[in-house]
Amino acid sequence: MIQVSQLSFAYSKKHPVLRNLNFIIEPGEIINILGPNGCGKSTLLKAILGFLPLKRGLVHINGHDVVSLRPQRLARLLSYVPQMHNTPFNYQVLDVVLMGRVFSGPWYKYTREDHDIARDALHRVRLLDLASRPYQHLSGGQRQLVLIARALAQGADYFIMDEPVTGLDYSNQFYLLETIRELSAQGGAQKTGKLIFILTTHHPEHALFLGGRALLIQKGQLLADGPVEAVVTAQGICDLYGIKPQFLDKIINSYGKQYGMAC
C-alpha cells in the first residue's frame, strides 16, 4: 500500500508544485495520473520514488517512509520505468535488464539466479530473442519493453512509469498498454502479489483503455480521484484541461467518423 498524506512540494519557495495531496494506493490497482503540462504529475512520481527531499507531507510504502528508506530496500518495493531514452553506452539488452538485479547478490557480479530472472523478465515482454542485441539498435517500443522487463526483474510490486508511451507510434502505444494490462493481471515476477502500475499519461483514451483508477491533477492539487469510467468523462476532461465541451465534441466526432468508416 502506498499512502500519500498532506504532500506538498516546491522546487523554489515561490512556486509550489504539489499542494496538499492525499490518497492511498491499494494492491492490484492501475493508477492513471492525468493533468495538463506542469501540473506536477512527474514531480508526484518523483516524490513517490523518493527522489525528492520532502519537507512537508509523507509518502509511505508498505508502512516505510520513502525518504528515509535505503535505496536497496526501496528498489525491492518500487521500480521505475523512465521515459524512452538514449544511453551513452550501447549495452546489450540482457545487460540492461540485469541492472534490475544490481542490489542483489555479491557487489561485483550477477549470479546465475539473476541471469535466470532477467531472462524470464525478457520472456514475459516477449523480447527474449533480442537478449544479446545492442539496446540502442532496438525500436522505441522495444526499448520501452526492455525497461519494463528490467523493472520486472527488480521484483518490486509497484511500477512507476512516466509517460510510458511518449515517442511510440500508434500501434506500439497500444501494444505497450496491452502489455501493462496483461502484466497487471498476471502478477509479480515471483507471482506472489499483484503488480501495481502507477503511470502518467496525456491521453484520456489510454486511461480508458487501461481501466482501473484515475487521478486528475490540476495545479498540484487533486481535482478528481476515482474509477476511470467515473472520472475520465467528457466533463472531467474539459474541467481538467480547461477546454470547451464543443471542442471536445469535435475531437470525439472526428475520431468516431474515422472509426465508423473503417469498421
Add this chain to the structure above:
Amino acid sequence: MIRHLGVALFAIFGAIMVSLLIGRYGFDFHDLMSLSKALLAGQELTMKQHEILFVLIKIRLPRIVAAMLVGAGLAVSGGAYQAMFLNPLVSPGILGVLSGASFGAALGIVFFRSMIMTQILAFCMGCAAVGLAILLSTLVRRSSLLVMLLGGMISAALFGSLTSLLKFLADPNKELPELVYWLMGSFARVNEETLLWIGLPIVGLIIYLSVQGKVANVLSMGDEEALSLGVAVKRTRLQIILAATLLSALTVILTGIVQWVGLVIPHIMRFVVGPDNRVLLPASAIGGAVFMLGTDAVVRSVSTAELPIGVFTSLVALPLFILSLYVNRRNWK
C-alpha cells in the same frame, strides 16, 4: 570470458617479452633462455649473463613495471570516469587532476628544486584541483554531473594558467627545460624505491576500479535511474570518481603527465570487448598496460636518447583512436 582472459594474458606476456629484449644493451631471446636455464639449474653465471641479469632487474624490469602500472592505471581510471560522467569523451583529466599535478610539479621544480618535493606536490595539487572542482559543484543546489564538469573546467583553467605563470617565472636555462620535460612525461625517473611505495596503492586502485563494472553500468544510466535500481548514487559515484582521481594522480608521480591514454584506450577496448563495464574496465586496464609497454618499446627503439613518453602516447594512440572511431562508426548515432 575464459577466451578473453587467455588473449589478455598472451598480450601482456608478449609485450613484456618484447620490452625485455628491446634497449641499448643488446641481447636476444636465446641469451634470455640460456640465462633462465642457468638460473633454474643453479649453474654459475658467465660474465655476460651477470650483465644481462643486472640490466634486466635494475633497468628494464622497473621500467616495464612502471609502464604497465601507468598504462593500466590511466586507462582504467579513464574508463571509470567515462561511465561516471555518462560520457565516452571524458578523460581522467576532466576534473583537473592533470592540470593540478602540472602546477604542483612546476612549484616543486621552480621553488624547491627537489625531485621528491616535485612528486609530492604534483600528487597533492592534482588531488587539490579535483577537490576544488567538486567543491565548486556543491555551490549549486541540486547540482548535476554537468555542474561538476564545469567545476573541473574552471579548476583545470585556473591551474593551467598558474602553471604558465610559473613557466614564465622559471629560469629559462635550468628550471624551464626541466619543467617542460617533466610535463611531457618520461620513464627515465622511475626507480625501484618509488615503484615500491607507489606501486602497491596503484595496483590496489586498479583492482578496485576493475571490479566496479556492475555498479558502473548502473551509474552510467544517470542518477535517478540508478537510484531507483537500488544504488546509493551520490556516495558510490563519488567513491569511484575519487578512486580514479587518486589513481591518475599516483601515475603522475611515476611518469609525469601522460595524455590520451585515459581517453583512447577505453574507447578502443569498447570496440574490442563491448561497452559492458564489467568486461570493459578490466580490459581497459590490460589494454592500457599493453599499449604503454608497446609505446615504450617504440620510444626506446627509435632513438638511443631518452625521448619523452608523453609525446609518443599521443602519436601512437591517435591513429588507433581514429581507426577505432572509423570501425565503430555505425554505433555513433
